[in-house]
Amino acid sequence: MSQEILRAEGLRKTFPGVVALDGVDLSLRTGEVHVLLGENGAGKSTLIKILSGAYHPDGGRVLMDSRQVHIRSAGDAQRLGIATIYQEFNLVPQLTVAENLALGRPPRRFGFVDVRRMEQQAGRLLERVGVDVDPRTPTARLGIARMQMVEIAKALALDARVLIMDEPTAVLTTSEVARLFAIVRQLRDEGVAVVFITHHLEEIAEIGGRVTVLRDGRSVAEVPANTRRDELVGLMVGRPIDQQYPRRPAERGEPLLEVRGLTRRGVFDDVSFEVRAGEVVGMAGLVGAGRTEVARALFGADRYDAGQVFVRGRPLPPGDVHAAMEAGLGLVPEDRKAQGLVLGADVAENLGLVTMRDATRAGFVDRPGLRRTAAKVAEQLGIRMTGLSQEVRTLSGGNQQKVVIGKWLAANANVLILDEPTRGVDVGAKVEIYQLVNALTAAGDAVLMISSDLPEVLGMSDRILVMARGRLVGELPAAEATQDAVMALATTETSHVR
Amino acid sequence: MSADVLPRRSPAAAWLAENGAVVALVVLVVALSLLSGDFLSLTNLLNVGVQAAVTAILAFGSTFVIVTGGIDLSVGSVAALSAISLAWTATSAGLPWPLATLVSLAVGIACGLVSAALIAYGKLPPFIATLAMLGIARGLALVVSEGSPIAMPDAVSELGGTIGAYLPIPLIVMVVMGVIAAVILNRTYPGRAMYAIGGNQEAARLSGIKVDRQLLITYALSGGFAAVAGIVLASRLASAQPQAAAGYELDAIAAVVIGGASLSGGKGRALGTLVGALILAVLRNGLNLLSVSAFWQQVVIGVVIALAVLVDTLRRRGTN
Structure with a gap:
């Protein structure tokens, strides 16, 4: 039967000014999927970085097969059979799938890379994870889901006995998640110990065996995966959260944002909708349905071929972010690190990014004034930081997201477009973001919320628009919307837009 | 950046970590004054300042560009072309010297604008756009001057002299340009936009920052600063030379990087750049005083550049 393969005892890790881990225990058995649960900043990332050799712990020890081991580098972890799949993949996009799978140790013949054997080996690995990809495909051409499968295949190539997966489902659609779970189960049955990190509580019972809950750098509980959801949340945040989606509908006013016939050839076609003051309009659909593209186009970040956008009845010039901003639009983009934040700058600078223009007199920026506004916004949003001069890079995901939202609050934007606002955000911060959405709509602002998290869309929207293959295929009032109804629309078989 | 990020470090230690180049400069000065009796004389120090001036002014301009995550390889050529423009319009075209000076500045700014247009609208990498400008500006300088030096107007050549018996004017110009650069970077909208663009352009x-427009301003500033540097250099020599300042762009980049800026953008300060330029000038001067051969000087300076960046990288790895 299954036996303990890896054990961590009393792990401690401190960084200047922060205790990241303060006594973490973890017991991992062969053939189990062990879920690691915790808010952002609870220590999950630090823990997996220790197990994968990126960090060295200041205290505690790690045992493998009951013998103490020292994992000082990624190479050590590899030799011990520990493979880690991070959210940011370690694949070279320009190389083929086969080259990626053999990266660093390609099969050789007479000193030259044996391409044929490399591709055969890759084919066998890909078959094992059940993904139908030609090993000669350039990796950049794969979608995120298949790249992830390639990462898993890479771990298999290294004969991993412990596979750590950091939020593997965060970027996947429902059907992709199902495929991933099938492979994870197969690996589990082959005896691999899988550490699985997720923020989606509903996935835990589906895939997990046991759950270790981290809070504030400590492991606070190890419970079975079928533990009730509210209990898990309670363990994570240390306090009960009454309601996961605390939407308080507000009074509807005039339409603030109107989109008419917005079209970009090959991407989206004839998209029309409006968002009224006090309203949260959710936008659901599969990844790639064109939701983000519509949002970026109407905000002026990308071009469009036809159609028009109105804010408070006034048309917006296309492709002009500045004009959209002046009209009161704000965009919280889907990838906050790549598109929302200047990671190397501090909290105050980031919060002032949008308002800087208005705080300029005769070319000179009123930086003290911006800082005062930033202090106010940071307090309003409850951004947890050491101070306004903390580099944004070092904030947790939830607090980073609050900074992105905060720069629009500072600018008094009254039509906020939130693209995946809670992706990679912990439960506590999620609820805070929802409450903020309530406060904004109560004050007469409008929110367009794109989200792949169905319970979130259903729970927080007043109306739900559904997109499929670049077209708006339906609209559901919140009262009638169910996950099934939305998914039925999202998978509507429309011909793809040209 | 400041003490609240690293609560355990004292403010003094944090300042030192941020200003490693200053420490290096002080150590260098102390060491050279011990090794050579001539180093710490007023005349010699002023001489070092004059030697640093042209590099520093070019480097201030490059700081803007490097903060946005770009690079400007054309500043040496642009400096030469600007000086030639001044001398040519003042002598051959007979323009009064103030007007000729304005023409010269306009030429520098125009070169920057062309590079920026290639980068912002033509989507060329800054390296390529400014490499092209390096060739174009140098070539035009040779064309206009027909390959020969042109005398500078006397009034402008005064810039190469001193105020009173001692104070060299290039030194004053350097300080003034440094202050202007610092004010632009810290206090103005284009300056703050440069940091945002270099940190994360998207x-x-x-x-809502109009990135294209800000890049135009950035490279125009670099061109304008290059023009000033070219004028200072030519006035010291009392003639504008088409081959002047060749290779100075690399010294300018070195000064910026030694001063703590990051070539990946988002980071860099005028004071750091000044210190970087001073380190290069002090090293050259000190090695001369110690009779180190010009060949070995290049080796030493190469090592110093590598060390400066290496120390900075290691320090950052330590804090992250």
């Missing part, structure tokens, strides 16, 4: 764009 985030800057999605926050």
Whole structure:
């Protein structure tokens, strides 16, 4: 039967000014999927970085097969059979799938890379994870889901006995998640110990065996995966959260944002909708349905071929972010690190990014004034930081997201477009973001919320628009919307837009 | 950046970590004054300042560009072309010297604008756009001057002299340009936009910063600063030379990087750049005084550049 393969005892890790881990225990058995649960900043990332050799712990020890081991580098972890799949993949996009799978140790013949054997080996690995990809495909051409499968295949190539997966489902659609779970189960049955990190509580019972809950750098509980959801949340945040989606509908006013016939050839076609003051309009659909593209186009970040956008009845010039901003639009983009934040700058600078223009007199920026506004916004949003001069890079995901939202609050934007606002955000911060959405709509602002998290869309929207293959295929009032109804629309078989 | 990020470190230690180049400069000065009796004389120090001036002024301009995550390889050529423009319009075209000076500045700024247009609208990498400008500006300088030096107007050549018996004017110009650069970087909208663009261009764009326009301003500033540097250099020699300042762009980049800026953008300060330029000048001067051969000087300076960046990288790895 299954036996303990890896054990961590009393792990401690401190960084200047922060205790990241303060006594973490973890017991991992062969053939189990062990879920690691915790808010952002609870220590999950630090823990997996220790197990994968990126960090060295200041205290505690790690045992493998009951013998103490020292994992000082990624190479050590590899030799011990520990493979880690991070959210940011370690694949070279320009190389083929086969080259990626053999990266660093390609099969050789007479000193030259044996391409044929490399591709055969890759084919066998890909078959094992059940993904139908030609090993000669350039990796950049794969979608995120298949790249992830390639990462898993890479771990298999290294004969991993412990596979750590950091939020593997965060970027996947429902059907992709199902495929991933099938492979994870197969690996589990082959005896691999899988550490699985997720923020989606509903996935835990589906895939997990046991759950270790981290809070504030400590492991606070190890419970079975079928533990009730509210209990898990309670363990994570240390306090009960009454309601996961605390939407308080507000009074509807005039339409603030109107989109008419917005079209970009090959991407989206004839998209029309409006968002009224006090309203949260959710936008659901599969990844790639064109939701983000519509949002970026109407905000002026990308071009469009036809159609028009109105804010408070006034048309917006296309492709002009500045004009959209002046009209009161704000965009919280889907990838906050790549598109929302200047990671190397501090909290105050980031919060002032949008308002800087208005705080300029005769070319000179009123930086003290911006800082005062930033202090106010940071307090309003409850951004947890050491101070306004903390580099944004070092904030947790939830607090980073609050900074992105905060720069629009500072600018008094009254039509906020939130693209995946809670992706990679912990439960506590999620609820805070929802409450903020309530406060904004109560004050007469409008929110367009794109989200792949169905319970979130259903729970927080007043109306739900559904997109499929670049077209708006339906609209559901919140009262009638169910996950099934939305998914039925999202998978509507429309011909793809040209 | 400041003490609240690293609560355990004292403010003094944090300042030292941020200003490693200053420490290096002080150590260098102390060491050279011990090794050579001539180093710490007023005349020699002023001489070092004059030697640093042209590099520093070019480097201030390069700081803007490097903060945005770009690079400007054309500044040496642009400096020469600007000086030639001044001398040519004042002598051959007979323009009064103030007007000729304005023409010269305009030429520098125009070169920057052309590079920026290639980068912002033509989507060329800054390296390529400014490499092209390096060739174009140098070539035009040779064409206009027909390959020969042109005398500078006397009034402008005064810039190469001193105020009173001692104070060299290039030194004053350097300080003034440094202050202007610092004010632009710290206090003005284009300056703050440079940091945002260098830190994350897409985030800057999605926050309503008109990136293309700001890049035009950035490279125009670099060109303008190069023109000033070219004028100072020519006035010291009393003639504008088409081959002047060749290779100075690399010294300018070295000064910026030694001063703590990051070539990946988002980071860099005028004071750091000044210190970087001073380190290069002090090293050259000190090695001369110690009779180190010009050949070995190049080796030493190469090592110093590598060390400066290496120390900075190691320090950052330590804090992250």
